Amino acid sequence: MPEFSEEAKDRLMIVLNVVQKTIHWGFVPFVIYMGFRKGAEIGMPPLTIINLFAF
Numbered sequence: 001m002p003e004f005s006e007e008a009k010d011r012l013m014i015v016l017n018v019v020q021k022t023i024h025w026g027f028v029p030f031v032i033y034m035g036f037r038k039g040a041e042i043g044m045p046p047l048t049i050i051n052l053f054a055f
Helices: 006-038 049-053
Strands: none
């Protein structure tokens, strides 16, 4: 296993934290986007932004 300098370890930790935050905050919007991209199922009302907030 290669030995990394402290600077390389710090950079790697920063990159991993950015990736973790991106996945954490981007997952739900990505799923919503994919649902809108696919469209509504047959027999269901069309998807709109207002439908997201209707309970």
